[in-house]
Amino acid sequence: xQTRTMSAPTQAAARIQPGQALAIADGVHWVGxxxxxxxxxxxxxxxxxxxxxxxxxxxGERGVAVIDTVKAAFAPEFFxxxxxxxxxxxxxxxxxxxxxxxHSGALPExxxxxPEAHVYLSSRAPxxxxxxxxxxxxTPAAFTLVQTGSRLDLGxxxxxxxxxPFLHWPDTQCTYVPELGLLFSxxxxxxxxxxDRLFNDKVGDFRFSFEYYYAHIMRPFRQHVLAALDLLEPxxxxxxxxxxxxxxxxxxxxxxxxxxxLAAGRLDEQMVGEKTLLIFYLSAYGATRxxxxxxxxxxxxxxxxxxxxxxxxxxxxxxxxxxxETADGIVIGSPTLNGDAAKPxxxxxxxxxxxxxxxxxxxxxxxxxxxxEAVAMMEDRLKGLRxxxxxxxxxLKLVPTEEELAQCQELGRKLAHHLVTPxxxxxxxxA
Amino acid sequence: xxxxxxxxxxxxxxxxxPAGTRLIEVSERVGAAITYGCREGECGTCLTQVLAGAEHxxxxxxxxDQVLKNMFAPRGHRLACQAQVLDGEVVVKPA
Numbered sequence: 001x002q003t004r005t006m007s008a009p010t011q012a013a014a015r016i017q018p019g020q021a022l023a024i025a026d027g028v029h030w031v032g033x034x035x036x037x038x039x040x041x042x043x044x045x046x047x048x049x050x051x052x053x054x055x056x057x058x059x060g061e062r063g064v065a066v067i068d069t070v071k072a073a074f075a076p077e078f079f080x081x082x083x084x085x086x087x088x089x090x091x092x093x094x095x096x097x098x099x100x101x102x103h104s105g106a107l108p109e110x111x112x113x114x115p116e117a118h119v120y121l122s123s124r125a126p127x128x129x130x131x132x133x134x135x136x137x138x139t140p141a142a143f144t145l146v147q148t149g150s151r152l153d154l155g156x157x158x159x160x161x162x163x164x165p166f167l168h169w170p171d172t173q174c175t176y177v178p179e180l181g182l183l184f185s186x187x188x189x190x191x192x193x194x195x196d197r198l199f200n201d202k203v204g205d206f207r208f209s210f211e212y213y214y215a216h217i218m219r220p221f222r223q224h225v226l227a228a229l230d231l232l233e234p235x236x237x238x239x240x241x242x243x244x245x246x247x248x249x250x251x252x253x254x255x256x257x258x259x260x261x262l263a264a265g266r267l268d269e270q271m272v273g274e275k276t277l278l279i280f281y282l283s284a285y286g287a288t289r290x291x292x293x294x295x296x297x298x299x300x301x302x303x304x305x306x307x308x309x310x311x312x313x314x315x316x317x318x319x320x321x322x323x324x325e326t327a328d329g330i331v332i333g334s335p336t337l338n339g340d341a342a343k344p345x346x347x348x349x350x351x352x353x354x355x356x357x358x359x360x361x362x363x364x365x366x367x368x369x370x371x372x373e374a375v376a377m378m379e380d381r382l383k384g385l386r387x388x389x390x391x392x393x394x395x396l397k398l399v400p401t402e403e404e405l406a407q408c409q410e411l412g413r414k415l416a417h418h419l420v421t422p423x424x425x426x427x428x429x430x431a
Numbered sequence: 432x433x434x435x436x437x438x439x440x441x442x443x444x445x446x447x448x449p450a451g452t453r454l455i456e457v458s459e460r461v462g463a464a465i466t467y468g469c470r471e472g473e474c475g476t477c478l479t480q481v482l483a484g485a486e487h488x489x490x491x492x493x494x495x496d497q498v499l500k501n502m503f504a505p506r507g508h509r510l511a512c513q514a515q516v517l518d519g520e521v522v523v524k525p526a
Contacts, residue, residue: 124526126503127475145503165525166466170476223464359459386467388460423461424446 013202019080022198024247025180025239027059027157031066031081033074036194042102045216047209050194053078053102054243056184057085058177060154063092066117067175067184068243072105079106079113088114093152095159096121097186098172099128103243108136119143120152122163125171146173148231162231164188166224168217174232181238187217188228189255190242201250209245210255214262215354222325222356225263229256274306275419277361278323281333282312282342287367287399288333294405295331295365298412305416312344321351328419329361331412332382334374336366341374349381362387363415365394365408372397390418435516439463440482440524450518454479454511464525465511475502477511484521488514 016022021029036050053070055078064086070078091114096104099121111117121129123145133139146152146161162174167188175184191213195203218225233256240248240255248255277299283289292309299307310320324330332348334341362382364375375393382389394411396404418426433450437457444461455477458465468476475498481488485507491499495513508526 123503124478127498127501130501170466170468170478221466224466227464359462386459423444423457426460 013197013199016196016198018077019084021057021081021085024056024198024241024249025177025182028177028180028182028241029057029081029085030198030241030247031055031057031078031085033070033077033081034194034196035071035074038192038194041192045192045212047192047194049204051192051244052194052198053105054190054241054245054247055082055103055106056241057082058154058157058159059086060157062153062155064090065093065095065152065154065157065159066091066110066114067095067241068097068103068186069094069106069110071102075106075109079109082110089116091117092154093117093159094119095152095175095184096125096129096171097175097184098169098243099125099132100169100187101132103186104132108133108138111138120146120159120161122161122165122171122173123147124163124165128169128171162228164224164228164231166221167228168221174228176235178236181236183232183235183237183240183252185232185240185242187243189240189248189259190244191246193245195246198247199250200246200248203246206246210258211262213244214259218259219262219325219354220356222263225259229260229263232256233260273304275304275329275416276327277305277307277329277331277416277419278320278327279307279309279331279333280312280320280345280348281310281365282335282344283333283367284335284337285367285399287396288335288365290400290405291365291367291394291396291408292331292333294400294408295333295412295415298409298414299416301409301413302416302420304420307412307416312342312348315344317344317348317351320348321355324352324357324360325355327360329363329415330357330382330387331363331365331415332378333365334378336368336370336372336374339371339373341366341378345374345378349378349385352385358386360387361415361418362389363391363393363411364389365396365411367396367398367400369398391415433518435487435518436520437516438520438522439465440522448516450516452516454509454514454516454523458511465523466525467512470512472498472510472513475499475504475510478502478504478526479509479511479514479523480526481507481509481514482522482524484519485509487517487519487521489517 191209281292364378468474
């Protein structure tokens with residue numbers, strides 16, 4: 001296989017110039033846009049130095065393919081760069097690895113400028129494609145739905161498609177050029193980092209941006225990340241060209257390995273063969289703490305379950321997110337304060353959307369003085385996050401009696417037993 | 432109560448469920464990688480491939496059928512939030 005990159009790491013960095021494409025491999029150019037002033041992406045993601053919207057052009061003997069476009073506001077910059085390396089009547093294919101507006105914003109205009117181009121998108125994308133064009137008067141002349149195994153021959157350059165659903169939308173895919181060992185990875189292996197030197201061995205240190213992007217974009221889809229890595233790891237890789245941030249030419253395989261480390265879960269290897277139940281609580285006068293300890297005692301009686309108890313009064317909930325990501329079940333306790341659970345509980349529960357929690361076992365408990373709404377509110381949140389909450393939460397008035405603590409132990413025992421019972425047996429029992 | 436068997440091929444788990452169970456009611460509990468969006472048969476996120484036993488699923492509703500058409504879903508695909516297991520043995524995996 002012939003592979004080539006454009007500059008050795010020891011050479012001075014070429015900088016992206018206005019209106020000019022930048023070559024990244026033999027017959028492949030970056031034609032994206034720089035957005036150095038952006039500080040908050042998609043309302044919620046912080047970026048210290050902006051982002052890039054990466055689009056690429058691949059030239060084959062039988063025509064040109066454009067891989068992704070840019071955010072609509074940056075369309076003029078994109079078209080100037082595109083025009084510096086090809087004519088619109090040369091564009092045979094437009095490939096969309098992901099239809100989110102930061103990559104498809106210039107698509108309607110590109111389809112108008114290159115009406116003969118054929119659109120290639122994931123077989124999971126047609127409803128989004130239709131929605132994307134519904135506000136325009138464009139009816140695509142032709143589009144093809146591709147999946148893993150689909151290929152497009154440009155003449156000397158092949159585009160091979162790999163579906164990577166839920167990294168981070170249902171439609172996401174990667175496009176691979178086997179002749180170059182080049183992977184157009186979409187949002188996968190991307191990050192919000194803007195540097196006009198473009199290549200990972202020339203730009204500033206972007207490791208924190210890479211980690212931050214994974215944590216906020218990919219981490220909730222951990223299961224799908226692992227499936228995608230199984231698909232991509234066997235590929236020969238010289239260059240990874242993501243849809244945001246630096247092009248990865250120096251040690252591209254490092255980024256796959258890092259995704260594998262991050263997706264594997266930081267604590268998995270310490271918990272092999274055991275189920276894990278985490279009990280979190282806050283306690284104003286010690287009653288909810290007594291309940292937590294009794295639930296733990298009950299759960300610990302079950303063989304094969306490791307039980308951990310944490311007081312949320314320590315403040316920072318972020319370390320607990322790592323624990324919950326690899327736990328099998330979580331139990332949360334809070335007193336009721338003015339008809340609500342305490343704020344640290346909500347901080348914990350509000351952080352769980354960044355990890356995969358669907359299907360984990362959940363339960364709630366708490367002591368109260370007046371009316372005890374917190375337990376039901378916490379249960380609602382757990383159910384809303386799609387945890388499995390098979391047992392009604394325990395709410396006890398003020399100081400628990402021995403009999404009530406026995407109820408707490410029983411809840412702990414049932415939760416632990418549920419964790420060690422094979423799912424097939426649980427469903428059979430319900431059937 | 433009539434029962435049926437559902438196998439989630441991606442994780443190799445087979446369950447016995449009551450007739451009428453929707454795939455969504457059990458897939459997350461066992462850790463299958465079917466991901467849901469709206470859970471109401473509208474968004475198509477939970478597209479699922481039926482590897483065997485499609486005849487043991489209730490016919491798709493008008494809404495599900497329309498969404499499958501809009502998605503250009505190949506034959507043998509269903510929405511896991513809608514598909515109900517009636518009897519027999521059904522094998523599914525994420526699309």
